Amino acid sequence: MTSDGKNSAKHAPLAQQITTTIPLRDARAARARLDELAQNAREADDAKIADALEALFAEKQVANLVMALFDHSPFLSRLASRPERLLPLLRDAPQESHARIVSAQRDFFRTQHDSGIDLDAAGEAFRKARAEHALLVALADIGGVWDVDQVILVLSEFADASVSGGIDLLLTELAGRGRITLADPENPGPGSGIVVLALGKHGAGELNYSSDIDLVVFYDPQAQSLPDIYEAPKLYSRLAQGLVKLLSERTGHGYVHRVDYRLRPDPGSTPVAIALPSAYSYYETVGQNWERAAFIKARPIAGDLSLGADFLKDLAPFIWRKYFDFAAIADVHAMKRQIQAVRGHAEIAVAGHDIKLGRGGIREVEFFVQTQQLVFGGRRPDLRGRRTLDMLDRLHKDNWISEEARTELASAYRFLRTIEHRIQMVADEQTQRLPADEKALTDLAQFAGFKTLKAFSKALTDHARNVQKHYALLFEEGPELASEAGSLIFTGSEIDPETIATLERLGFRDPERAAETVRGWHFGRRSAITSARAREVLTELTPALLAALGGTADPDGALARLDDAFGKMPAAVELMMILINHDELLTLFADLLGTAPRLAETVARRPHVLDAVIDPAFTDPVVDEQAIAEQVREIIGNPPSFEDFLDRTRDATRQLNFVAGARMLSGVFTAERAGAAQAAVAQAVIQASFERVRAAFEADYGTIPGGRVAILGLGRLGARDLTATSDLDLVIIYDFDPDNRESDGRKSLDAIAYHQRLTQRLVSALTAPTRRGALYEVDLRLRPMGGKGPVASQFRGFRHYQENEADLWEHMALTRARVVGGDADFAAQVEDVIAQIIALPRDFTEVAREVTAMRKLIAQEKGEDDPWDLKLAAGGLTDLDFLTQALILGHASEHPDLIHCLPALVLQRAGELGLIKPEHATDLSNAQSLLSRILHWERLTIEGRFDPESAPAPILRRLAAEAGVPDLERLEKELADTRKMVRKLFQHYLEGGSST
Secondary structure, three states: OOHHHHHHHHOOOHHHHOOOOOOOOOHHHHHHHHHHHHHHHHHOOOHHHHHHHHHHHOOHHHHHHHHHHHHHOHHHHHHHOOHHHHHHHHHOOHHHHHHHHHHHHHOHHHHOOOOOOOHHHHHHHHHHHHHHHHHHHHHHHHOOOOOHHHHHHHHHHHHHHHHHHHHHHHHHHHHHOOOOOOOOOOOOOOOOOEEEEEOHHHHHOOOOOOOOEEEEEEEOOOOOOOOOHHHHHHHHHHHHHHHHHHHHOOEOOEOOOOEEOOOOOOOOOOOOEEEHHHHHHHHHHHOOHHHHHHHHOOEEEEEOHHHHHHHHHHHHHHHOOOOOOOHHHHHHHHHHHHHHOOOOOOOOOOOOOEOOOOOOOHHHHHHHHHHHHHHHOOOOHHHOOOOHHHHHHHHHHOOOOOHHHHHHHHHHHHHHHHHHHHHHHHHOOOOOEOOOOHHHHHHHHHHOOOOOHHHHHHHHHHHHHHHHHHHHHHHOOOOOOOEOOEOOOOOOOOOOHHHHHHHHHHOOOOHHHHHHHHHHHHOOOOHHHOOHHHHHHHHHHHHHHHHHHHOOOOHHHHHHHHHHHHHHOOOOHHHHHHHHHOHHHHHHHHHHHHHOHHHHHHHHHOHHHHHHHHOHHHHOOOOOHHHHHHHHHHHHOOOOOHHHHHHHHHHHHHHHHHHHHHHHHHOOOOHHHHHHHHHHHHHHHHHHHHHHHHHHHHHHHOOOOOOEEEEEEEHHHHOOOOOOOOOEEEEEEEEOOOOOOEOOOOOOOEHHHHHHHHHHHHHHHHHOOEOOEOOOOEEOOOOOOHHHOOOEEEHHHHHHHHHHOOOHHHHHHHOOOEEEEEOHHHHHHHHHHHHHHHOOOOOHHHHHHHHHHHHHHHHHHHOOOOOOOOOOOOOOHHHHHHHHHHHHHHHOOOOHHHOOOOHHHHHHHHHHOOOOOHHHHHHHHHHHHHHHHHHHHHHHHOOOOOOOOOOOHHHHHHHHHHOOOOOHHHHHHHHHHHHHHHHHHHHHHHHOOOOO
């Protein structure tokens, strides 16, 4: 045929161009519907239409085509049942019908320009146009008039006209109300300040029959068209919402397009219209690879097109990176493997197969092309095209892929897109899943032009296997990302329903919130994971991470705490890399998030504390004070500056305390051993800090002749039982040669001032926050005269004060005092004096009276009614401590071995000595052990006041297990009974004023 012949054929009526015949399920019923159509026209007194239809239906191919619509598609049957709609489409050339419909849609605003905009009338007209165009496309497609390339193009052009016509209509309506000024009312878009980009298949000009249209709306916040630029966010967002109403709202005339704005930046937390500077900043800083892939297809289609073109030009460095971006392959392939976990099939199937998302489907062809565009497009501008088929040709021409790959993938793409259209034409549904029912599948095969299901199945599987073959060659093998529980997809534009189901199976009580949390990570809502590398690692880690969190007793709480940690961390790549390479650490970290948030926060801030957990010594520890002191010094090393020293002491303390807590959580340590280990860490850090502070101080002030220092630890530090939140109760004692009081440095100080300043520097070293955080809170109030006295006490003055002026409560504090730092040759002398003070003869009755009065005063000032404050509650650890200290002070003169007895053993020793009844000693010792264990767990797991109403369930179960009871109710009863017993015996021995 000559070119003139081809041109004349192109302009021939659609009825004359039909080339295909569709098998019918029920030819008789379809013929009856055909005859009824012409009869309806005749009964409506429209003889011309009836005659024309009957003449057309006399042609076998035309009759078969229209009967196929009636036979296979309820949706198309309804559209074709209007004679006045069907006849022009069959009688005119399809390209001319398409041009007419598109032109009317695009220019509809002109028809109402003078009379004022009627949005309801516009909506009706738009919907009728869509119905006519949908019928036109079906006739041309099913009739073999248009191939699939032409079908997807005209569908895209009609969507362009709908969006462009809709925006122009809404801009004209706004201008009519004085809300905006249009530079050219006949062409509202230019200078309007708004641009609509089409993404996805729409942007590529490859729209499918019943597809949503993926749009993003951007605006210029400084647009000159606005009378008030401060109104820009509200006005343009309302305009974008108005477009959704115009196109998506279903009425009696149907709908035009389903509009999806979820490809905009962070759709969960942004308005539907985004300011261009904000959009640019988002993509430049936290844009993801899937968004780069989406913007390959981006195209301005409505509003100010030049504004959109400039934006895409500015965005080019984000989309097209100059270096070969092979990480994009891993990231996009990760998304694809996650999608396949449930939506696709491990093997290619037919019944129920998703021809878009399943193996060998449309998405694999698209990913095959897009990933190579992302990798090489930065240096090869000719690979920056939008259309999949065009880019397959270009990849082949540039020798990136073989001719076989180009041919087979293009053929499969066209086949699958055609089947996609047949699926959607049945009921105008946005689906790509083949029927699972054999009869429905057979019907679809016939609608697609196949005589048998067997022939259809073979064609489908052959194409799908070809796609899978080339896709696998591109991506090779990768680690399986999808959880065994099912689909986990977070990097796309919407929350996947099957992901919600997977999260439910994993144990999340609020899967929607969990999904949105993880999506927020991908959208850059947490600064720790905004880098490209962080998001790539996150894609790999997410399924395993969620599975690990799901294995905890509180998956939702654990995820929330991880999200909070990501919000506080400067960067999370290091942590995620450690977790992705060590399954056991991932499990432990998940457990920490669920049961010990304090430890989890330590991991988040310093991921390498986890290194100790994979050390074999973790489960076989040496925890004596000397070994821990060596570990502390090894971690601190010999830093060149004092600031580095401070940072390293914090690193050492955090790491070793984390290990103690993790061992406690893992069952390697009892609470008592964890307390002893943390006390040993504190003691080693105090000594190391003292030595470094003293060295720096002596460089300025020299030394004091005969100067010696002892650092006393009291309270839990003195008792070798620090909890995770304990302060350090310290008293600094010093001595010197009274005949030579001046220091010998370049700056001279009196001995008293010297040791006061030295103490202040030591306290500062232990308490000052640095870039590595805080170390300890230090309490010096147990020194002579408390807050009114000097921060350091001269040895002779300390002894005199304790022997002659101190109150009983100060001697009570000394029962737990021991030297934890300073000069070793001074320690024994100080401890001897303390032992002498404790052993002073005292009347037990008087001791009991004062201790009881002091306990009542504390109850008045701090309360004793909170049953979960195991320290201050009536019958809690304070009662036990006071009773223990009373027994020591009241009987140490007669039984000096009580002085050196560990606090945990004092009660048992008192029972052996007959100071209290042996059975009471056992009961009180057991109570002390129980309450102390629970307190340790409270402090390890929860920051601040412990509240069972808000505490995670696994923590409550852990506390119950420590008490040997099954649940919270029994735990509360056990603690209440224990405290009641302790208070009763406290009153018996102290308020009664006697021992047994």
